[in-house]
Amino acid sequence: MNNQYDVVILGGGLAGLTLALQLKQEEPQIRIAVLEMRKKEAPNSAHKVGESTVELGTYYLREVLGLKDYLDEYQLPKIGLRFYFSPQIKEQIDQRVELGAKGTLPVPSHQIDRGIFENELTKRLLNMRVDVILGARIKAVDLNEIEGHTVTYSKEGQNYEVTGRWVSDATGRVGLLKRKLGFEKPLEHNINAVWFRVKGEVDVNDWSNNEQWANKLPKGLRRLGTIHFMGTGYWVWLIPLVSGNTSVGIVADPRFHDFSEFNKLDKAMEWLQKNEPLCAQKLESYREDVIDFRILKHYSHHSGRFYSTEKWGVVGEAGAFLDPFYSPGTDFISIGNTWMSDLILRDYRGEDVASRSIIYERVHAAFFDSWVPIYNQQYELFGNTQVMVSKVLWDWGVYWGIPTLLFTNKGYINLEVLRALFTSRNSLGTRLGKLNSQLQQFFRQWAVCSNEPYINFFIDFFDIPFLKKMHLDLEIQHSVEGLIAQCKENLEILEQMAAEIYRRVLAEQKGTPQNMKINPYKASLELSKEELLAQAEEKGAIDTAAYIAKDLEMMWLKEKLAV
Structure with a gap:
């Protein structure tokens, strides 16, 4: 076994194994060690959570890692x-x-049965000459960008040392580097x-x-x-x-x-x-x-760091984890691994990646922060049927419309795309974050006003044409200009969707006109009718879009429980 590597990955769970596979497929000659504390194969129905994937993470597994045939046959x-x-x-x-x-x-x-899947990934990596070392208990990590990072681990009573140009922490909630360097970050959720x-x-x-x-x-x-x-x-x-x-x-x-x-x-x-x-x-x-x-207990956690200019980073739950409600765990692994592998591979090929490390870290932190309002203080809504139907459809629209579309089109590692969508004060990414935060707050206000016991109703998002289109568009590959344009178009659709939700609820609760112009970044049930009417005359208020109103009509519930 070697002790000199290009990359040493701490942890051989889903995040660490998929990162190693992504690196090795892109660069077959790269030398990788994966240090995993588990001593033998993971059992079927492994003692882990995270079996459910959604579109972004599935694209990563099927298309980026090339596991489509395996997943179709064995999962x-x-x-x-x-x-x-x-x-x-x-x-x-x-x-x-x-x-x-x-x-x-x-x-x-x-x-996904995590035990079966992680065993398959381990087998593939071993066949690709990746050193997956089971039973490795990490004792120390000494970071040294100049001479190489040194990792000390024990196995079967013996201590060993390996050095790597890069170290990636995939130790899950252990968060080895986070604890060592003190970049834990509290999360209210x-x-x-x-x-x-x-x-x-x-x-x-x-x-x-x-x-x-x-x-x-x-x-x-x-x-x-x-x-x-x-x-x-x-x-x-x-x-x-x-x-x-x-x-x-x-x-x-x-x-x-x-x-x-x-x-x-x-x-x-x-x-x-x-x-x-x-x-x-x-x-x-x-x-x-x-x-x-x-x-x-209290499973959500944040991270003050993700990627360092000193050639180390954290992926998966060793970084940040938010909530399992929409099955986003594999999504965050996919995005983090994509940034991490891009830095490692560019550096391996001789490129200076310091500026990219800074950009990716900032975008990663902003991306995570933009998702917090979807979950934080929202569990109180889970018993409100009409509010939750609206919220779930909204959250899906946001998810498909921009973050997943960016991933399936390699937008997260394209600096031109990142600059266009995330760097200015009024950038698309900033606007989406504000829009989403405003509507999530509105959902809480709405739930206080109304909680009707609706029953006996079935709704499929594919029955809502503009949401169906967003979902289908995930399979389209765009040019850089086309991707930026599609993201802008999708944000405009989301603004109209938000405005229509505001318009309907405000008419019911405040008596405002059903065709009133709405500023989707400012509307609130805490405003009076007079304030809302004045807001409708201000810059930023938008007219109703007939096709959005028609499409959303089917999400409004009708039959109530007879009391």
Whole structure:
């Protein structure tokens, strides 16, 4: 085994293994060591969370890493995220408002058994002559850009040293470099989670005797989605695994659900009986077949650093992690690995990457910060059906319209694109962040004013034409000029979408005209009717777009629970 490397990766989980694969595929001669504390193969249904991927992370795995054929053959397809609202009728799944796809999606995603997947990645790397060293417990990291970084690790009682031109920390929540160098950064978002696996398939399509409801979708389709059962302050997930097992999770805001109420298996089952009784009932038969149980308190964390001009960086959860609600974990790994590998490879080929390191770090931090409002203080909305339908559709539009489109078109490593979209005070990225933050705040205001018990409704985002187009556009490859233009067009659509949501709610709650001009960056339910009318006359207020209004008409719920 060598002890001189171009790159030493600390940690052989999903982030570290995929980074090594990305580097080796791009540059077959690069010398890589991956130091992983695990001593042997990961078990099937591994004791990890993060099985569900969405479009950005899936593109990375399938197209960037070339794992398309493997994923299609050995992992499960995913039929999107599927939400069940209407917490007033938790025991009648066929009457809950359901938001999800009616068929297979053209832009794919997957449900991944992490143990099986990480073992496959390890095997591939070994075949590519990457030194994946299992049972390696890291003892020290001495950073020295001039002479090479030195990493000391122990294995089977012996100490070893390796040096690398680059060091990438992929140690997950251990955050080795973050702790060593002291760049931890607090994050206000405070949510707790538990999760466990059960042996066997759990299919919510069997949870009702209503044949009309069960037959609304093709058999097996509902099971392949990432299921979200929603209620105030919490959501519960069901995720199928290719091993034939099912992942179950509870994620809850301690302001509404104290962690001590569900932080052990028996307590978690009692909590489900209280908060999702039908789910608890259906899982009871699997009680003796629980494979594992894990807890994670206050899982969100930030990072003060990502990429250093001194040739080190952090990827995956060794950097920052926000929330699992929209399955973004693989997305953040994908973007971080893309920046990290671009720096390493450019340096390997002789380019000075100091300025890129600074730019990528700033954009990464801004990108993460722009996503915080989507989750922070939003769990209080999870029991409000109409607000959450609107929020989920909005969040999907934002996700597809710009960040995912940028990734599928290599925009994050194109300095021309980054300068055009993120560097000026009124840049597209800045405007999107402000627009999203304003609307997330509006959702909270709206939830205080109205929480009608809507029931018996199904909505598929593909029924909303402009959202469908954003999703399909992810498969289009643009020129640099075309990518910038498409992002600008999508931001204008999102401004119109936000304005239409404001317009509808303000008319109901404040009595303003339904065709009133709206400034989507300033509208608020805290303003009076007179202030809103005055705002409509100011610069920045926009007229209604007829096609957006028409498209969004189908997201407004109609049938209410009879009281």
